[in-house]
Amino acid sequence: MEYKGRSADSFNFKRITYEKRDLRAIVTFNRPEVYNAVNGDMLVELNAAFQDAAWDDDVRVLILTGAGERAFCTGADVKEQAEEFVDKPNTYWKWMGLFIECHEKLRNIGKPTIARLNGMVVGGGNEFNMSCDLAVAADDIIIKQVGAARGSVAAAGATQFLPLIVGDRRAREILFLCEDIPAAKALDWGLVNEVVPRSELDAAVDRLADKLINKLPECFRYTKQQLNYWRDMSWHQTIGHARDWLSIHNRAPEVAEGMQAFVEKRPVDYAKARRDLA
Numbered sequence: 001m002e003y004k005g006r007s008a009d010s011f012n013f014k015r016i017t018y019e020k021r022d023l024r025a026i027v028t029f030n031r032p033e034v035y036n037a038v039n040g041d042m043l044v045e046l047n048a049a050f051q052d053a054a055w056d057d058d059v060r061v062l063i064l065t066g067a068g069e070r071a072f073c074t075g076a077d078v079k080e081q082a083e084e085f086v087d088k089p090n091t092y093w094k095w096m097g098l099f100i101e102c103h104e105k106l107r108n109i110g111k112p113t114i115a116r117l118n119g120m121v122v123g124g125g126n127e128f129n130m131s132c133d134l135a136v137a138a139d140d141i142i143i144k145q146v147g148a149a150r151g152s153v154a155a156a157g158a159t160q161f162l163p164l165i166v167g168d169r170r171a172r173e174i175l176f177l178c179e180d181i182p183a184a185k186a187l188d189w190g191l192v193n194e195v196v197p198r199s200e201l202d203a204a205v206d207r208l209a210d211k212l213i214n215k216l217p218e219c220f221r222y223t224k225q226q227l228n229y230w231r232d233m234s235w236h237q238t239i240g241h242a243r244d245w246l247s248i249h250n251r252a253p254e255v256a257e258g259m260q261a262f263v264e265k266r267p268v269d270y271a272k273a274r275r276d277l278a
Contacts, residue, residue, distance in 0.1 A: 025059040027053070043099055054110055061114065062109060065117075069198070073121065076099075085250055093244070103156065103157060117143075121137075123144070123146045130162070135193055136194045138198040139183050143183075151255035152255070159171075160239075165189075
């Protein structure tokens with residue numbers, strides 16, 4: 001069957017880079033000036049790259065990483081969110097659809113995926129990490145969820161998957177406290193599979209990719225499908241509701257205060273958010 005959809009070759013990628021070599025597809029978040037934060041245009045490009053990698057039989061493993069050394073991905077672009085989505089639930093609903101599609105394509109690509117964690121892994125960036133099968137981290141990175149402190153809810157992967165990966169109590173700690181998780185703790189808790197010195201990150205990812213490439217692709221695909229069962233069940237029972245609730249919640253005063261505080265580089269005025277809500 002010949003695929004009739006739009007191929008990655010027809011895209012002029014600007015917010016990601018997409019490379020295929022040595023049986024690998026390498027997708028890189030490419031907005032280092034904003035710590036590889038995800039905006040709507042990037043989601044469109046990610047969807048195209050993931051679709052292409054899924055359909056290309058010469059791709060045996062996908063590696064997801066970030067440009068530069070400071071960030072893997074820091075989740076949604078809060079400046080875009082503050083300017084385009086606050087008090088605009090219909091617009092946010094459309095953006096959330098792209099975000100959901102992106103994670104579903106990544107998780108259901110039918111091939112092994114590796115998160116190459118080269119820097120900060122924050123918010124939705126950690127949801128991209130968890131949507132990959134395996135993760136290798138540089139020893140100086142941190143992982144962090146920030147929704148409860150920034151006017152959002154990590155309901156596009158983190159609330160569904162963290163209890164499965166790290167256990168219920170640790171998931172609550174991560175989501176409630178919004179504190180840094182150093183690489184060593186992330187390894188101990190099972191958020192990553194391997195931690196190496198930064199200078200050895202590429203070699204470690206290549207070793208893991210080679211091991212995955214040397215497996216039978218059809219058997220691997222079905223093994224992955226079976227492993228995805230609990231994630232898929234949790235995801236599909238919650239994500240539609242989360243999309244609608246988050247869209248409507250964009251009208252809440254605490255969202256505006258959390259987003260604006262981030263843009264203005266100041267602490268959140270939690271008292272003001274509570275007063276406005278009352």
